[in-house]
Amino acid sequence: MNLELPKSEHPRVLVIGGGFGGIELAKKLRNKPFQVVMLDRHNYHTFQPLLYQVSTGGLEPDSIAFPLRKIFKGQENFVFRVTEVQEIIPEANKVITDIGEISYDYLVMATGSTTNYFGQKEIEANAMPMKTIPEALNLRSLILQNLEKSLIENNKVVYDTLLNFVVVGGGPTGVETAGALSELKRHVLKNDYPELDLNKVNIYLIEGSPELLGAMSPQAQKKAKDFLVEMGVTVLTESRVLSYDGSTLKLADGQSIPTSTVIWSAGVMGELIPGFAAASIVRGNRLKVNAYNAVEGYTNVFAIGDIAAMITEETPLGLPGVAPAAIQQGKHLAKNLYNRVSNRALEPFKYFDKGSMATVGRNKAVVDLHKIRFQGVFAWFAWMFVHLMTLVGFRNKVVVFVNWVWNYFSYDRGTRLIIREYEKRPKEPEPTQTIL
Amino acid sequence: MNLELPKSEHPRVLVIGGGFGGIELAKKLRNKPFQVVMLDRHNYHTFQPLLYQVSTGGLEPDSIAFPLRKIFKGQENFVFRVTEVQEIIPEANKVITDIGEISYDYLVMATGSTTNYFGQKEIEANAMPMKTIPEALNLRSLILQNLEKSLIENNKVVYDTLLNFVVVGGGPTGVETAGALSELKRHVLKNDYPELDLNKVNIYLIEGSPELLGAMSPQAQKKAKDFLVEMGVTVLTESRVLSYDGSTLKLADGQSIPTSTVIWSAGVMGELIPGFAAASIVRGNRLKVNAYNAVEGYTNVFAIGDIAAMITEETPLGLPGVAPAAIQQGKHLAKNLYNRVSNRALEPFKYFDKGSMATVGRNKAVVDLHKIRFQGVFAWFAWMFVHLMTLVGFRNKVVVFVNWVWNYFSYDRGTRLIIREYEKRPKEPEPTQTIL
Structure with a gap:
């Protein structure tokens, strides 16, 4: 059954996913001759780079989430629905969702990435992912519950499992999480748990390759x-x-x-939706796109951000899975879609690498801006500034800033709350369904 | 099995509940010759007067919760455990919890109150309570999910159920919730849901008696x-x-x-724990206490706050279930416990009624301070000031203040997020248990 959507005389751009790429694209199509329909399983945009601070009690979840409807307030050609897309049927120009079928003129896959366990089922069943807000909250509950449990644990082996925290994967997320756990231990636990022997609390960071932060400079790797x-x-x-x-x-x-706490940040893969030809799917569950972000084999299906693999001679593995790449592609594709309906020539995408950064702890970060590389206090302030600026929403910026100032001067992590009990997999909001 | 707790040479005061009364009592026992053991099913204190703002997207949950361990940072005679108490055995001076038995010299019941459905099982099964943070978040999800569902609903009857919001109970919570829903409708929905016919969104407030705010002055009732x-x-x-x-x-x-949304704020009853003699329990599941807060029939068991019914000639129904009463009793009981171990005379409790207030919307509140009564803008600022001052934690005060300023100038409610799907009853954290 077709889902009823507001009528429009313009071609429909269907955007799946309200991440960095999807919202940039939809914003840039404002006042353009399109109907933009966005689908997301959540009613909010998640600022993923700060999820680890939610997990470790440094930030409230609501300060890194932003209502999607609010972003597009007053954008008349924008329609939003909360739903999960089950299948793409490119030959019929439609998608099947939990709330009905939706047809499109142009489809933009902006679904992002999900945790990659590389097929290891046992690890998937027992380790903790940290890619969504419910997952981050779940991890926060687990960490705090383990500390509470340790106080009443008489079995020495079980006691150790409660106080050993292992982060797997030495990319930015893994480094940042291990650092945040260390600060939680050194600054908060000694006050909160005077009965606890802090020497028994251990934090491990495990990385398969010889260096942490594989994508960064040797200086940054060593310093981190x-x-x-x-x-x-x-x-x-x-x-x-x-x-x-x-x-x-x-x-x-x-x-x-x-x-009993393994945080899995060892890899990601594209959040693929069934329906694409095998030839368009490449390593890491991603969609192979050309320089115009069109998915291989399709003329009106595009992919941007983490789900897109733009493989060129300079980038044989595709672009890095970071916010700037998604934002740039979203902006660029919006322009090309408009070029297309205006019968103007399309422009190939050019990635502008802004450099990369990671934070380890207070006054401790590493920054690579091409030839300029620096580490330490100034890098840390740069990291905070860039993240605050990228965060969506003025209210969120203020709340995060207040927390960071507070945490800096008090050495505190104010949101160490077990609001809901830890579950191995947090229940996600179910897609909106008719009650009939 | 006895739960192992740190050794102490001093008598043990066991406090059940980390609400306003419990934390005031435990704080006032700092540096006094007692071991203070506090039990709560959550690891945080909840600022209940602002729960309705969490439910309606105005505040993040973490800003009205405060980690209990942090309140007592550095208080050497304080021990805290997350657990649920199952039974009190007053004749053996002990309680049975999920994590073992705990003995006491003095027991303080500070368990607060819970929603009272007055025995109506069908209503209990279908209406939404709003006494805890998980419950408030659950209600927030339900309200937002209903709005999303309404957009894809073709059945006219179901459509109406999604857009009618009913608040039952015209006390402060009911009045405040109905007002907040109205502001959500008028200021947020018209931007967020341009497709929605706002005339179809209705908010009802239902009260059994002839007036709202039964405990307040006729002026306040009429104005509200x-x-x-x-x-x-x-x-x-x-x-x-x-x-x-x-x-x-x-x-x-x-x-x-x-x-499909009925918010039940029509009554509360004491959060009683089994084990008390029937003679000590009075109307509303409360424990009858004398002027020293001792529970009728016991010499070393006390009750403070909502669970206590201090029935005198002036207050035949007990004191009102408000934060100031709990705080004053907590403070007073701490003093009397110290008087008792110091062989000094006990002092009877005297309630100082600070007056009452309720807010309806921006610039709209009602305040009764005995003979001084005022309504409107100034009352609204007074309401906000008093609530900010009572809120536990400086970080929380700042975050709430930022949100209120933001909401005031933008007419916005920034936290309209469906983080977890609505469930009829949110899952509460389970008490800490040994894994053995």
């Missing part, structure tokens, strides 16, 4: 590792996880770590 | 009602709910309202 070690994190590089059954993490070198 | 009517709320007084099956609310006068 030094920072972490200084902060008491056990950094294990060239270390591979063999298995994790929920209580023991086994490494390829024979080591094993008793732990 | 005028404010609500002006804001488009349908106020039905002398109106009794007969039944609610989840889709139709039936009133005693024969009227019926199709609605």
